[in-house]
Amino acid sequence: MPLSTIVVGGGIGGLSLAHELSIVGLPVVVLERAPKLATVGAGIIMNPNAMGVLEANGLAASVRSRSAPYLARETLDHRGRPLARRDYRPLYADGRLAVGALLHRAHLQECLHDGLLPGVIHLDARIVALDAGPDGVRVETEGGETFTGDVLVGADGIRSSVRARFFGAGEPEYLGYRSHRFVVPNRDGLEHFTEFLGHGRRVGLVPIGGGQLYVWTTFNSPRESRAWALESAEALPAAFDEFSDSRVRRAFGALASTDGVVCTDIEEVQRTSWARGRVALLGDAAHALTPNMGQGAGMAMEDAAVLAGELMRADRGDKDVPAALAAYVARRQQRVDTIARLSRQIGEEGQLTGVLACWLRNRRILRAARATERVQASLEGLLAWPPRDEARR
Numbered sequence: 001m002p003l004s005t006i007v008v009g010g011g012i013g014g015l016s017l018a019h020e021l022s023i024v025g026l027p028v029v030v031l032e033r034a035p036k037l038a039t040v041g042a043g044i045i046m047n048p049n050a051m052g053v054l055e056a057n058g059l060a061a062s063v064r065s066r067s068a069p070y071l072a073r074e075t076l077d078h079r080g081r082p083l084a085r086r087d088y089r090p091l092y093a094d095g096r097l098a099v100g101a102l103l104h105r106a107h108l109q110e111c112l113h114d115g116l117l118p119g120v121i122h123l124d125a126r127i128v129a130l131d132a133g134p135d136g137v138r139v140e141t142e143g144g145e146t147f148t149g150d151v152l153v154g155a156d157g158i159r160s161s162v163r164a165r166f167f168g169a170g171e172p173e174y175l176g177y178r179s180h181r182f183v184v185p186n187r188d189g190l191e192h193f194t195e196f197l198g199h200g201r202r203v204g205l206v207p208i209g210g211g212q213l214y215v216w217t218t219f220n221s222p223r224e225s226r227a228w229a230l231e232s233a234e235a236l237p238a239a240f241d242e243f244s245d246s247r248v249r250r251a252f253g254a255l256a257s258t259d260g261v262v263c264t265d266i267e268e269v270q271r272t273s274w275a276r277g278r279v280a281l282l283g284d285a286a287h288a289l290t291p292n293m294g295q296g297a298g299m300a301m302e303d304a305a306v307l308a309g310e311l312m313r314a315d316r317g318d319k320d321v322p323a324a325l326a327a328y329v330a331r332r333q334q335r336v337d338t339i340a341r342l343s344r345q346i347g348e349e350g351q352l353t354g355v356l357a358c359w360l361r362n363r364r365i366l367r368a369a370r371a372t373e374r375v376q377a378s379l380e381g382l383l384a385w386p387p388r389d390e391a392r393r
């Protein structure tokens, strides 16, 4: 019997794993508690490494069909004065890196879902029991269904039940800022990811193709102050009125109501252990990271590709399931830790508040941007897929 996997959670990570396992012919079911797959949400950045995973698993073309290429990232201050420009195009020359893509989340979700055979995803699956023993795993749902398999994967997001059940409790850490995201028409015809750094707040404008502009924001706020920015269509723009660039003003001006605005607390999950016996965690369940590098979903996709490879080896009999899951963690942990740490640092710099601190930060960014070759080399190291050392495996 081929090795079978039960995945809890049908987000980007869970669907990616299901896709990776399906293409190597291993049976998989995905249990998703939502009654339908999310079609809401704003934009998403698929960095070159994420697109590298999608190139390898055959989904890149459908993802690119409704997206904008990620060619450059411009960083400006709150008045729109340029600080840095990172040109990704030299990194794409000769196929060194896969071309990054900027798109709507719903489209990404659709592409991941459409590649799966009917019967793989079980929606509205409310889990009432999770068990794992030396010989197999077992999941029961409220509807009375029982699923058995060889491996259980928790891809159930930042507040993972699988994590709580098998790896112990532990709340995500709130980092002191939250994000509001929405999509409006790209009236200024922006072609590049353009971010503005203010004082304790940032705005990013991301063209995602189809004449749409994804707007993401961050601002410092105590945890308990969640709702106020969404109380009216005026409250949110007012929180960002230090940004005087006309493109930012127009993006906020296009927001007729706050109905479609997604508000997320920025939190992290850091754990030393993501696998035990026949159970593993993947994506945000294992290592939710800050969004400052646009890499959380990318990390979940990389996890999925590596985990599927290890499960294929277990299926061939090269190793047993616990050894395969341990190898997955060993291959992923350092990479994820590096990205999470860099992402956290970018957030800390980006959320500075004092006038002097922000001025010094902007000077640092201006200075660092002049070392073009060093910037390009470090980007290439971070954004390669497979990572240079993994490519030899």
Ligand SMILES: Cc1cc2nc3c(=O)[nH]c(=O)nc-3n(C[C@H](O)[C@H](O)[C@H](O)COP(=O)(O)OP(=O)(O)OC[C@H]3O[C@@H](n4cnc5c(N)ncnc54)[C@H](O)[C@@H]3O)c2cc1C
Residues within 6 Å of the ligand: 008, 009, 010, 011, 012, 013, 014, 031, 032, 033, 034, 043, 044, 045, 046, 047, 050, 125, 126, 127, 155, 156, 157, 158, 159, 160, 161, 179, 181, 264, 265, 266, 282, 283, 284, 285, 289, 290, 291, 293, 294, 295, 296, 297, 298, 299, 300
């Ligand atoms: C502001 C912001 C911007 C971001 N921008 C980017 C970006 O540009 N690029 C990028 O790569 N990443 C980005 N990320 C990160 C990215 O969104 C996440 O890392 C990614 O969605 C994680 O996917 P996941 O599948 O692990 O978890 P999730 O997307 O959270 O999916 C978990 C799924 O599990 C389901 N579920 C939960 N509990 C249960 C249960 N008990 N039973 C069954 N199902 C369950 C949920 O309904 C959900 O469908 C951003 C994050 C934030 C907060």
